Amino acid sequence: MNTFAGKVVLVTGGSSGIGRAAAIKFGERGARVMVAARREKEGKETVEMTKKAGGEALFVQTDVRIASQVENMVQQTIKKYGRLDIAFNNAGVGSIMARLIRTTEEMFDEVVDTNFKGVWLSMKYEIPVMLEQGGGVIINNASIAGVSTAERLSVYSGSKHAVVAISKAAATEYGRDNIRVVAVCPGWIKTAMTEELRARKDADAIQGNIPLKRWGEPEEVAEMVIWLASGAASFVTGGAFVISGGMNV
Numbered sequence: 001m002n003t004f005a006g007k008v009v010l011v012t013g014g015s016s017g018i019g020r021a022a023a024i025k026f027g028e029r030g031a032r033v034m035v036a037a038r039r040e041k042e043g044k045e046t047v048e049m050t051k052k053a054g055g056e057a058l059f060v061q062t063d064v065r066i067a068s069q070v071e072n073m074v075q076q077t078i079k080k081y082g083r084l085d086i087a088f089n090n091a092g093v094g095s096i097m098a099r100l101i102r103t104t105e106e107m108f109d110e111v112v113d114t115n116f117k118g119v120w121l122s123m124k125y126e127i128p129v130m131l132e133q134g135g136g137v138i139i140n141n142a143s144i145a146g147v148s149t150a151e152r153l154s155v156y157s158g159s160k161h162a163v164v165a166i167s168k169a170a171a172t173e174y175g176r177d178n179i180r181v182v183a184v185c186p187g188w189i190k191t192a193m194t195e196e197l198r199a200r201k202d203a204d205a206i207q208g209n210i211p212l213k214r215w216g217e218p219e220e221v222a223e224m225v226i227w228l229a230s231g232a233a234s235f236v237t238g239g240a241f242v243i244s245g246g247m248n249v
């Protein structure tokens, strides 16, 4: 089980949902996990859960939209754990669903700054450390909306297509440096982000459109992240990996 013993993993958006599930799974496999997010209480809860699962963990308060905070996040990882082997750039916002002409500039900025700029900034500070070390793995959380789209998703979908594109570009640029970069593309997953949607009357219709006829669990996405981060995926880079119960494939 100790596939990640001695490995240092950074998880952004680790205070809930998919990020928390991934931190715990890395912990179960013996990793040292740096949990980054804005909410301190929830981030520290993930730290406790990760430790309970068998790993080491620390929290670093970070807003991924702000360069100085992302730089600090990576610096703190190196200061506390001495290296950075795996980064799961997962922080994102998605609850904003609006028709294109009703999307405000504030909505656009929040989604694009968190989902796209946040991933770019994270890689901008993570890659130099990996170059210095001689390699690493980066997994960016995009979405099924990063490879397909739907009504009222124009800005979210645009931001996630950008995550897939920057992941492929980084994989192309840094493959020769032994850095693998991939994107994961989850469909509908049961997290805080989709809570409101799941409570709505048309939630059954959403589920009906998923071939496996159910919502995904954050742990199921985390399992894919674990595999992509592991040595078992040593020849895998540049791809966008859909995990959607068969939706939009």
Ligand SMILES: NC(=O)c1ccc[n+]([C@@H]2O[C@H](COP(=O)([O-])OP(=O)(O)OC[C@H]3O[C@@H](n4cnc5c(N)ncnc54)[C@H](OP(=O)(O)O)[C@@H]3O)[C@@H](O)[C@H]2O)c1
Pocket (backbone or CB within 6 Å): 012, 013, 014, 015, 016, 017, 018, 019, 036, 037, 038, 039, 040, 042, 062, 063, 064, 065, 090, 091, 092, 093, 094, 114, 141, 142, 143, 144, 185, 186, 187, 188, 189, 190, 191, 192, 193, 194, 218
């Ligand atoms: N749930 C789905 O159906 C689904 C489907 C496809 C893709 N995704 C993607 O999966 C990722 C995780 O979402 P989730 O479903 O697990 O929802 P979630 O439980 O709401 O988690 C979102 C995480 O992102 C963090 N975050 C948001 N803005 C941030 C910022 N500016 N700086 C740092 N951290 C920030 C949040 O932490 P703080 O609020 O504490 O900062 C939280 O930990 C997102 O990128 C999302 O787009 C989700």
